[in-house]
Amino acid sequence: MGVMALSVPLAALLGAGTACGLLMVAWGLSRRDAGPVDSDAGLDRPSWLSRFASGREPVDRRRLALCLAVGVVVGVVTRWPVAAALSAAGAWMLPQVIGPDRDHDRRVARIEAIAAWTEALRDNLSGAAGLEQAITATAIESPEPIREEVTRLAGRLQRGWRAPDALRAFAAELADPTADLVVAGLVMAARGSAGQLGDVLGELAASARAKVASRQRVAAARKRNRTSARVIVGATLAMAGLLAVLNRGYLTPFDTATGQLVLLAAGGCFAAAFAWLGRLMRDRDTARILAGVAAPPEPEAVRT
Incomplete structure (x- = not known):
């Protein structure tokens, strides 16, 4: 009994230390460098950890703190380290599965x-x-x-960028298959193959709106999966809570x-x-036709 009484505060102390350590790791991964690494200035190359973190989105520190x-x-309540780890992981993952699909709304x-921009153009x-x-x-x-992206595109054109280069940078910033189709038509027009560009843009705009309608139908079908997930999660948590309190x-x-x-x-x-389940409900967009396009450097004539 004495060993059990001693293990409870020790477990709480170890849990608090682990939580602080995870919080510091997440804070470090969510940081961004103030500027690019200057290889000519004798600075070290970025580590594999920084290269891994640079391709990921910043960590939401408030959400991470809440999960911890x-x-x-x-x-502390259950005295089960596995339950503590599972509950923290569940608090991080479950809102993406049973919560509102904000990523779909943004897309x-x-x-x-x-x-709308294609029609205006x-x-x-x-x-x-x-x-x-x-x-x-x-x-x-x-x-x-x-x-913001369209404003930068117009700014580049006003600073003397070549239209194809500015459009490719615009496509790289949007990183969207629908935008790639529009940019591909505009690049061809900028190179002198305008043809029936107005008709092409009209068809692309109609195709984009049809894609929105299709996504809305898919989202309506996925709501049943989210409802089922909410029922399963609610029943599981309710059963565990009642057992912990009543028996x-x-x-x-x-x-x-x-x-x-x-x-x-x-x-x-x-x-x-x-x-x-979360992977099944994730949007799988069509492949980008300009996926390998990167934003070109600013022309030398503009750097004065």
């Missing part, structure tokens, strides 16, 4: 913005304006989801090391199932 707090609370809003071209003048004119009232003795076998291994196996099965 959930893990610590569960660990749909961007595609709608691309369609077509209308300006039909008014006998040149391609660069039409792009500059549409930048003033471009849709909010792509306004603690039923959970006594989990106090042993073997019980923790069984809990880890069960939690791993649930985690794998929800990860699979």
Whole structure:
């Protein structure tokens, strides 16, 4: 009994130290360098960890702190380290599976913005304006989801960038298959193959709006999966909570090391199932036709 009483504060101390360590690791991964590494200045090359972190989105520190707090609370209440780890991981993963699909909403809003901008560009071209003048004119009232990218595109053209280079940089920033189709047509027009560019832009805009409608139908079908996931998660958490409150003795076998291994196996099965469900509900967009395009460097004539 004395060993058990000693292990409780020790486990709480170790859990708090682990939480602080994870928080510091996540904070380090979420940092961004102030500028590019100057290889000519004798600076070291970035480590593999920094290169790995540079390709990932910044960590939401408030969300991470909340997940760690959930893990610590569960660990203190249950005295099960596996339950603490599983609860922290669940608090991080489950909102993406059972919560609202905000990523879908952002994608749909961007595609709608691309369609609206394409139509505006077509209308300006039909008014006998040149391609660069039409792009500059549409930048003033471009849709909010792509306004920043369109404004940078117009700024590059005004600073003397070649239209194909500026358009390729624009496609690299948007990183969207629908935008790639529009940019491909504009690049061909900038190289002197305009042809029926207005008609092409109109068809691309109609195709983008049809894609939005298709995505909305897919999202409506996925709502049933999210509802099923919410029911499963709610029933599981409710059962575990009621057992912990009303019949603690039923959970006594989990106090042993073997019980923790069984809990880890069960939690791993649930985690794998929800990860699979989240992958099934993730948007899989068509391949980009300009995926290998990177933003070209600024022309030497503009760097004065």
